[in-house]
Amino acid sequence: MAFARVNGIVLHYELRGPEERPVLVFSNSLGTDFRIWNKVAALLEDDFRLVLYDKRGHGLSEASPQPYAMADHVNDLVALLDHLSIAQAVIIGVSVGGMIAQGVAAARPGLVQALVLSNTAHKIGTAEMWNGRIKAVNEQGIASIAGTILQRWFTPAYCKPENPDYVGYHSMLTRQSADGYAGTCAALRDADLTDAAKALTVxxxxxxxxxxxxxxxxxxxxxxxxxxxxRLEIIENAGHLPCIEQPERTAGLIRSFLNQAGIG
Incomplete structure (x- = not known):
């Protein structure tokens, strides 16, 4: 395990793969930690330098008091990469991680070599939806909404109590901090990256x-x-987290995209 104090907060991160190879940075979704990328990372780590990290308030990273802004998450990642002396990277983000990736490209365009935006958007959800979720988490805990969230994360075939992986991811979700989860809900509520998406040139x-x-x-x-x-690719038999349900297909798309872009 490795930790760094950056941007006023302690982040948990891990480095994998050969130091001299192109850098891939993985940013995880709301309510998860970087272990959701493990199967994808295992298929790429021989050929790339990988940075996996837990965003603010998730996994083993420090949870500052809620609410958060998307800029908090963006600045955290920029500061972590500066701490690691990484001058250029491909940022791969799922869900809110994809919005963080877009934000980094807008804030520090020279840092971003390419983007993989998985199951994300320029704007996600409505203020009413996010406020309702924040209220539920703060008053009743993450467990009160976990069943509904997991049904959105996974396909019906995967989302069954007899599936031990499903039970494990349920535990991952419910063990996140309320500040981290609700704080990031506020960041999602307030973020509109439409202009940033339009400006992307990588x-x-x-x-x-x-x-x-x-x-x-x-x-x-x-x-x-x-x-x-x-480039748009749709993965069959996958819900919100193809990195979990379809890791081979996800890694294959990332690899072919990077080859096409002349990276690696």
């Missing part, structure tokens, strides 16, 4: 799960339409 791969209940394919398609030259 190579971009957008990925959608065909059964995603949180950021459906049409929403990811809308994001891709804002970005000049963006």
């Amino acid at each position: 190579p971009v791969l957008c990925i959608a799960g065909d059964q995603d209940g949180s950021t459906p394919p049409d929403l990811v398609r809308e994001l891709a339409s804002l970005i000049s030259g963006a």
Whole structure:
């Protein structure tokens, strides 16, 4: 385990793969930690330098008091990469991690070599939806909404109590801090990256799960339409987290995209 105090907060991170290879940075979704990327990372780490980290208020990273702004998460990641002396990287983000990736590209364009935006958008949800979720988490705990969230994360075939992986991810979700979860809900509520998406000039791969209940394919398609030259891929038999349900397909798309972009 490795920790760094950056941007006024302690972040948990891990480095994998050869030091001399191109850098891939993985940013995780709301209510998860960087272990959601483990199977994808295992398929890429021989050929790339990987940075995995837990964003503010998630996993083993410090949870500052809520609410958060998207800029908090963006500045955390920029500061972590500066701490690690990483001058350029491909940022791969799922859900809110994809919004963080877009934010980093807007704030520090020279830092970003390419983007992989998985199951994300330029704007996700409504203020009413996020306020309702914040209220539920603060008054009743994450467990009170966990069943509904997991149904949006996973396909019906995966989302069953007899599936031990499903039970494990339920535990991952419910063990996140209330400040981290509700704080990031506020960041999502207030973020609109439409202009930032339109301004992107680096190579971009957008990925959608065909059964995603949180950021459906049409929403990811809308994001891709804002970005000049963006490539859109839809993964079959996947919900909101293809990195968990379809890691081989996810890693294969990332690898082919990077090859096409001349990275690696």
